[in-house]
Amino acid sequence: MDTLFYVAAVVAILATVMVITCLNAVHALLYLIVSLLSVAIVFFTLGAPFLAALEVIIYAGAIMVLFVFVVMMLNLGPRTTETERIWLNPKMWIGPCILAAILIAEVAYLLAYAGAVRQGTASVGPKEVGMALFGPYVIGVELASMLLLGALVGAYHLGKQKRERLETGDVIDSDATRTAAGGNPVRPGTGRPARAA
Amino acid sequence: MTSPYPVATIIGVLIVALSIATGLIWLERRLLALWQDRYGPNRVGPFGLLQVVADMIKIFTKEDWIPPFADKPVFVLAPAIIVVTVLMTFAVLPIAPGIIVTNLNIGLLFFLAMSSLGVYSVALAGWSSDNKYSLLGGLRAAAQMISYEVFMGLSLMGVVVLAGSFDLAKIVEAQRKMWFVIPQFLGFVLFLIAGIAETRRLPFDLPEAESELIAGYHSEYSGMKFGMFFVGEYLGVTLISALIAVLFFGGWLGPWLPPIVWFFIKMFLFICFFVLLRASLPRPRFDQLMSWGWKMMLPLALANTLITGAAVLAFR
Numbered sequence: 001m002d003t004l005f006y007v008a009a010v011v012a013i014l015a016t017v018m019v020i021t022c023l024n025a026v027h028a029l030l031y032l033i034v035s036l037l038s039v040a041i042v043f044f045t046l047g048a049p050f051l052a053a054l055e056v057i058i059y060a061g062a063i064m065v066l067f068v069f070v071v072m073m074l075n076l077g078p079r080t081t082e083t084e085r086i087w088l089n090p091k092m093w094i095g096p097c098i099l100a101a102i103l104i105a106e107v108a109y110l111l112a113y114a115g116a117v118r119q120g121t122a123s124v125g126p127k128e129v130g131m132a133l134f135g136p137y138v139i140g141v142e143l144a145s146m147l148l149l150g151a152l153v154g155a156y157h158l159g160k161q162k163r164e165r166l167e168t169g170d171v172i173d174s175d176a177t178r179t180a181a182g183g184n185p186v187r188p189g190t191g192r193p194a195r196a197a
Numbered sequence: 198m199t200s201p202y203p204v205a206t207i208i209g210v211l212i213v214a215l216s217i218a219t220g221l222i223w224l225e226r227r228l229l230a231l232w233q234d235r236y237g238p239n240r241v242g243p244f245g246l247l248q249v250v251a252d253m254i255k256i257f258t259k260e261d262w263i264p265p266f267a268d269k270p271v272f273v274l275a276p277a278i279i280v281v282t283v284l285m286t287f288a289v290l291p292i293a294p295g296i297i298v299t300n301l302n303i304g305l306l307f308f309l310a311m312s313s314l315g316v317y318s319v320a321l322a323g324w325s326s327d328n329k330y331s332l333l334g335g336l337r338a339a340a341q342m343i344s345y346e347v348f349m350g351l352s353l354m355g356v357v358v359l360a361g362s363f364d365l366a367k368i369v370e371a372q373r374k375m376w377f378v379i380p381q382f383l384g385f386v387l388f389l390i391a392g393i394a395e396t397r398r399l400p401f402d403l404p405e406a407e408s409e410l411i412a413g414y415h416s417e418y419s420g421m422k423f424g425m426f427f428v429g430e431y432l433g434v435t436l437i438s439a440l441i442a443v444l445f446f447g448g449w450l451g452p453w454l455p456p457i458v459w460f461f462i463k464m465f466l467f468i469c470f471f472v473l474l475r476a477s478l479p480r481p482r483f484d485q486l487m488s489w490g491w492k493m494m495l496p497l498a499l500a501n502t503l504i505t506g507a508a509v510l511a512f513r
Binding site: 024 | 268270271301302303307309310313320321323324332336339340343346350363
């Protein structure tokens with residue numbers, strides 16, 4: 001299990017580095033999915049199979065699909081890749097590298113002095129997770145559900161406005177409505193407005 | 198309860214799953230022909246059975262062409278994803294007592310995880326082809342599969358509540374007294390519809406709707422890469438049919454016959470049902486498909502979970 005843990009951890013780090021340095025948005029997203037999958041394996045080796053499954057279902061399988069969906073719709077071409085290349089110049093690395101170095105120093109300090117916290121090998125099943133969520137952490141679950149409900153109502157509101165505009169703007173396009181509106185009647189069999197022809 | 202010969206089980210499950218998936222090409226064409234009052238493939242070998250072999254030889258020797266405008270690595274990766282994710286799920290499928298590759302205690306969640314990863318295959322295939330019809334197909338597939346996945350998971354929660362486990366073998370054992378299709382009929386119908394949508398079979402095959410999108414997400418694919426999508430679809434049908442049998446119809450349980458025979462009988466009945474659906478139902482419009490999913494199926498799945506939970510709480 002230890003070997004599996006280290007392999008998955010190395011894959012996660014490498015994939016995350018690729019997410020940051022990749023110029024093509026869809027390729028970066030694919031590396032992010034790999035990173036999430038390896039984090040799921042890390043969870044599994046640490047004795048949390050339920051959490052691992054949820055990580056794959058929710059993060060890798062649902063949220064990332066939406067990311068890919070949006071990037072696909074934007075249809076970013078080679079020009080965006082070029083912009084990314086300009087943004088990723090060496091100067092950009094200074095700030096993040098200093099911050100990351102501070103964090104690494106902290107982790108090293110913790111490992112050296114406080115001693116690494118070794119997790120027990122006991123497996124945490126679905127039932128234990130449920131008991132914890134609806135026992136001591138029930139207030140967190142309730143708060144998260146309220147936040148999600150707010151987001152849902154907000155999304156519904158935005159979607160609804162768009163729908164109404166579509167319905168008033170787009171009349172059903174047929175011969176009858178065109179004639180009734182006094183517009184271009186369609187010449188039979190061509191599907192083109194007669195006046196434009 | 199894992200099998201005593203793990204390697205033999207893995208190879209056996211792989212071979213059986215792949216040969217059923219390829220055999221389904223013939224079965225589907227014959228059944229469609231039967232229901233449409235014609236013969237179907239009946240020339241090559243007895244009952245046209247060797248048609249599958251002929252098709253395989255043809256598809257293996259075809260030119261495998263990658264369009265120069267495609268995003269090559271993603272284009273090659275996409276067809277592999279669907280076959281890998283579906284085959285991985287066969288690992289947690291309990292075929293008979295002792296015949297299971299791995300007895301995960303989160304087996305059902307593993308299935309849901311793998312089926313949610315399968316979306317990438319079609320979405321990325323559509324994107325990497327750099328063809329507008331493929332892109333439309335990919336977008337449709339992503340939207341459809343993510344919508345139907347939501348209540349696919351929810352519709353199974355009733356079964357989990359009744360069996361008290363995510364372990365598929367334990368779910369089968371819990372159906373000794375009564376198949377879950379009786380207390381969970383609504384859950385069964387919801388899962389069946391979600392399963393058809395997840396495998397993108399007619400009437401939910403809008404991602405590849407040939408009348409409007411040529412072949413949707415796999416328009417640019419040829420040779421064995423197209424074959425992978427093809428086999429992936431049939432593997433998906435096999436998997437969903439097997440899961441319906443396991444989750445709602447008592448899996449291997451049944452009188453007289455040996456358990457493995459019962460499993461295959463139940464599975465093949467649902468495979469034939471999938472083919473019958475294709476033979477008889479027209480395609481809906483895409484917005485109808487989406488609003489049907491979100492406005493009808495999702496509330497029904499939520500209500501099913503709520504009622505099952507309340508009933509279990511009240512009567513136990």
